[in-house]
Amino acid sequence: MLAGGSDGRVIVPLWLDPLSLTAPTDARTLRTTDEAVRGIAAIMAKSFGLPVPHRVVVHVYGGRRAFEQGLMRDARVSPVQAATLSDFAIGVGTRGQMLLNDQPADRTERERLRLIAHELVHVSQIELAGGEGRGEQWLAEGMAEWVAFSTLERLGVDTLERRRQAAMAGLRTRATLLQRGLDLEAHGTPQGFTAWHLREGSVPVYQLAFLITDYLIERRGFDRTRGYFASFRRSGDRGKNFDAAFGSSRVDFEADVLVRLKTASAL
Ligand SMILES: [Zn+2]
Numbered sequence: 001m002l003a004g005g006s007d008g009r010v011i012v013p014l015w016l017d018p019l020s021l022t023a024p025t026d027a028r029t030l031r032t033t034d035e036a037v038r039g040i041a042a043i044m045a046k047s048f049g050l051p052v053p054h055r056v057v058v059h060v061y062g063g064r065r066a067f068e069q070g071l072m073r074d075a076r077v078s079p080v081q082a083a084t085l086s087d088f089a090i091g092v093g094t095r096g097q098m099l100l101n102d103q104p105a106d107r108t109e110r111e112r113l114r115l116i117a118h119e120l121v122h123v124s125q126i127e128l129a130g131g132e133g134r135g136e137q138w139l140a141e142g143m144a145e146w147v148a149f150s151t152l153e154r155l156g157v158d159t160l161e162r163r164r165q166a167a168m169a170g171l172r173t174r175a176t177l178l179q180r181g182l183d184l185e186a187h188g189t190p191q192g193f194t195a196w197h198l199r200e201g202s203v204p205v206y207q208l209a210f211l212i213t214d215y216l217i218e219r220r221g222f223d224r225t226r227g228y229f230a231s232f233r234r235s236g237d238r239g240k241n242f243d244a245a246f247g248s249s250r251v252d253f254e255a256d257v258l259v260r261l262k263t264a265s266a267l
Pocket of ligand 1: 118141
């Protein structure tokens with residue numbers, strides 16, 4: 001379970017080689033945090049070629065205040081950033097560790113697994129890129145959702161198609177989100193992305209990031225997305241890395257996906 005200890009913190013160190021594990025196909029076998037992280041790491045490694053460090057530390061906090069303190073103590077986040085993050089985020093993935101807020105306690109099993117998978121993708125992106133905050137932030141978030149939903153599909157508790165439909169339905173009720181354009185350049189930095197979802201709302205912006213990434217993966221394939229994050233080991237240039245990994249400029253892709261989303265959401 002994800003219950004917090006008396007001080008609101010539980011640490012689960014995991015030494016694992018995901019490729020040596022059997023990828024689970026039934027969510028009911030992932031009862032504890034330890035089982036969930038191992039099982040999801042196995043799916044991520046085997047189905048998507050995503051690296052996970054051999055040691056993952058999972059911090060579980062019993063509430064917003066404990067989460068905020070944990071962000072400062074365990075992830076060395078500044079007090080101002082910890083206050084902001086703990087207001088809207090329920091999980092954070094950093095180098096080799098995940099920080100999760102266990103409250104509210106009535107979160108569904110599916111959402112618990114989605115959160116762990118989402119944050120584990122961020123841990124993997126940091127492994128690929130050799131550091132934090134290096135790739136396009138909208139893509140880091142969209143890819144985390146895409147892999148998390150795909151993982152839930154393999155565990156038999158959700159489907160990528162259902163999430164696609166839900167995100168598209170969400171987009172239809174918020175036409176203004178597309179009218180202002182996607183501005184992927186501005187939304188590519190962690191600060192720019194945070195400002196975007198504080199302004200427009202977390203749910204619609206994460207759904208939109210998922211749809212943009214889903215289209216990119218449909219057109220270019222998942223392997224290029226993984227390769228894009230890995231390219232940050234050679235260069236920190238987001239724009240050039242995007243061109244090289246996907247074979248088209250970010251500006252061209254943005255125009256392409258905007259037309260696609262406007263058309264699809266108008267149906
Ligand atoms: Zn995220």
